[in-house]
Amino acid sequence: xxxxxxxxxxxxxxxxxxxxxxxxxxxxxxxxxxxxxxxxxxxxxxxxxxxxxxxxxxxxxxxxxxxxxxxxxxxxxxxxxxxxxxxxxxxxxxxxxxxxxxxxxxxxxxxxxxxxxxxxxxxxxxxxxxxxxxxxxxxxxxxxxxxxxxxxxxxxxxxxxxxxxxxxxxxxxxxxxxxxxxxxxxxxxxxxxxxxxxxxxxxxxxxxxxxxxxxxxxxxxxxxxxxxxxxxxxxxxxxxxxxxxxxxxxxxxxx
Amino acid sequence: xxxxxxxxxxxxxxxxxxxxxxxxxxxxxxxxxxxxxxxxxxxxxxxxxxxxxxxxxxxxxxxxxxxxxxxxxxxxxxxxxxxxxxxxxxxxxxxxxxxxxxxxxxxxxxxxxxxxxxxxxxxxxxxxxxxxxxxxxxxxxxxxxxxxxxxxxxxxxxxxxxxxxxxxxxxxxxxxxxxxxxxxxxxxxxxxxxxxxxxxxxxxxxxxxxxxxxxxxxxxxxxxxxxxxxxxxxxxxxxxxxxxxxxxxxxxxxxxxxxxxxxxxxxxxxxxx
Numbered sequence: 385x386x387x388x389x390x391x392x393x394x395x396x397x398x399x400x401x402x403x404x405x406x407x408x409x410x411x412x413x414x415x416x417x418x419x420x421x422x423x424x425x426x427x428x429x430x431x432x433x434x435x436x437x438x439x440x441x442x443x444x445x446x447x448x449x450x451x452x453x454x455x456x457x458x459x460x461x462x463x464x465x466x467x468x469x470x471x472x473x474x475x476x477x478x479x480x481x482x483x484x485x486x487x488x489x490x491x492x493x494x495x496x497x498x499x500x501x502x503x504x505x506x507x508x509x510x511x512x513x514x515x516x517x518x519x520x521x522x523x524x525x526x527x528x529x530x531x532x533x534x535x536x537x538x539x540x541x542x543x544x545x546x547x548x549x550x551x552x553x554x555x556x557x558x559x560x561x562x563x564x565x566x567x568x569x570x571x572x573x574x575x576x577x578x579x580x581x582x583x584x585x586x587x588x589x590x591x592x593x594x595x596x597x598x599x600x601x602x603x604x605x606x607x608x609x610x611x612x613x614x615x616x617x618x619x620x621x622x623x624x625x626x627x628x629x630x631x632x633x634x635x636x637x638x639x
Numbered sequence: 640x641x642x643x644x645x646x647x648x649x650x651x652x653x654x655x656x657x658x659x660x661x662x663x664x665x666x667x668x669x670x671x672x673x674x675x676x677x678x679x680x681x682x683x684x685x686x687x688x689x690x691x692x693x694x695x696x697x698x699x700x701x702x703x704x705x706x707x708x709x710x711x712x713x714x715x716x717x718x719x720x721x722x723x724x725x726x727x728x729x730x731x732x733x734x735x736x737x738x739x740x741x742x743x744x745x746x747x748x749x750x751x752x753x754x755x756x757x758x759x760x761x762x763x764x765x766x767x768x769x770x771x772x773x774x775x776x777x778x779x780x781x782x783x784x785x786x787x788x789x790x791x792x793x794x795x796x797x798x799x800x801x802x803x804x805x806x807x808x809x810x811x812x813x814x815x816x817x818x819x820x821x822x823x824x825x826x827x828x829x830x831x832x833x834x835x836x837x838x839x840x841x842x843x844x845x846x847x848x849x850x851x852x853x854x855x856x857x858x859x860x861x862x863x864x865x866x867x868x869x870x871x872x873x874x875x876x877x878x879x880x881x882x883x884x885x886x887x888x889x890x891x892x893x894x895x896x897x898x899x900x901x902x903x904x905x906x907x908x909x910x911x912x
Binding site: 402404409434435438441442443444445459463466467469470471473475476477478479480481482483486489490491493494495496520536 | 649651653654656657658660661664665668669731732735736737738739740741742743744745746747899902903904905907908
């Protein structure tokens with residue numbers, strides 16, 4: 385019988401540092417993410433979430449340390465794994481004059497998606513976009529745009545999905561709908577997700593693990609239920625506020 | 640070849656086609672963009688055509704030099720519009736905040752550049768071909784009468800325009816849309832030295848070596864030799880080609896270095912001003 389090999393982490397981040405003009409945006413962050421899991425990256429504005437994700441995607445080069453995706457060091461070896469990844473971020477948009485179908489066709493070709501027309505139709509159905517496929521992306525409402533961006537991020541059926549504020553600026557109903565589709569995709573495809581969000585309810589619902597960042601460092605890293613128990617709080621929002629306002633440090637000092 | 644080099648140098652015509660399709664969708668969806676490709680070359684051609692009429696009627700030398708102004712103008716347009724077509728296709732990605740999507744996709748820089756080069760030819764064809772046909776109708780100037788020489792002129796000019804376009808795209812990628820003006824104006828820096836409308840000997844002697852460092856100078860001199868002396872100068876075209884190879888390699892090298900720097904400075908995710 386062959387020995388059981390430990391599964392290669394989907395993401396392995398080791399002592400990751402990013403310094404912009406002497407200011408550390410990310411300051412010695414380390415974590416690894418197992419395949420098929422949904423992990424939340426929490427933190428206030430400027431905590432370093434987007435920079436961390438950008439380094440994992442290979443869009444930003446680390447000052448020091450390593451970000452490794454499926455064994456490929458980013459950004460050096462990015463072309464070995466980019467076809468298995470995708471992302472959605474408020475910092476990028478799809479060309480507005482192109483229709484959703486045209487955008488998905490272009491990205492589908494870039495990712496080498498087989499039976500592209502079929503895949504677009506399937507995504508149209510899953511994300512309730514069928515009637516909108518031939519509408520220019522710039523003429524969509526915020527909720528429709530988010531669904532179109534989600535379709536783009538799922539076009540290649542990625543094994544690893546990086547999401548930066550996927551439900552920002554959506555009404556609660558649409559946000560809940562998007563979360564539901566994400567949850568379903570991950571379950572059906574055994575996909576790995578790293579999700580940066582300010583929405584605590586979202587993180588609590590979707591994530592089996594939460595990494596909390598503050599000033600470029602990891603402040604805490606655990607399952608939501610264990611975080612709640614440890615901080616003696618009822619919601620992740622309260623835990624987040626404790627971390628953001630430094631109450632955890634005060635409590636540790638008192639103990 | 641190492642796996643690293645192999646994955647970085649892999650070239651997919653499918654991905655190039657995907658990018659061309661993206662720009663074609665954009666052109667098709669926007670009539671102002673299409674119109675913009677044509678109206679300025681047309682206005683310039685008409686203006687210079689009338690100037691040429693005037694000097695031909697009044698000066699013996701220029702009478703012999705028939706077509707040099709319109710010829711120079713149409714060739715200059717290949718150079719200018721070629722670079723602009725390349726740069727604008729690239730700027731469309733910046734304006735659309737789509738660079739992050741592309742850089743995160745399996746699209747290689749070489750494929751991106753190849754798509755931009757191909758689109759610059761498509762844009763040039765949309766703008767220059769109708770105008771060159773109108774030059775025949777309005778002023779009896781047939782650019783295609785250059786024959787094979789036109790192929791040599793075109794190839795050299797488009798190579799220069801791509802080299803400059805590639806470098807300017809790198810500048811915009813690294814510095815954001817604040818560097819956009821380079822895309823519109825950089826070619827005009829070359830205009831006086833490239834001796835578009837006058838021979839190199841018009842320049843002060845000390846400036847002439849600088850003019851001969853620019854590949855387009857050889858093309859415009861070659862065009863005048865063809866129109867005035869009825870002589871095609873392959874030596875000038877070969878010199879231009881040699882300089883173009885250096886310039887193109889420099890442009891690609893500069894683009895890759897600026898892309899690397901953009902990655903270091905986090906400029907690929909924040910592509911504003």
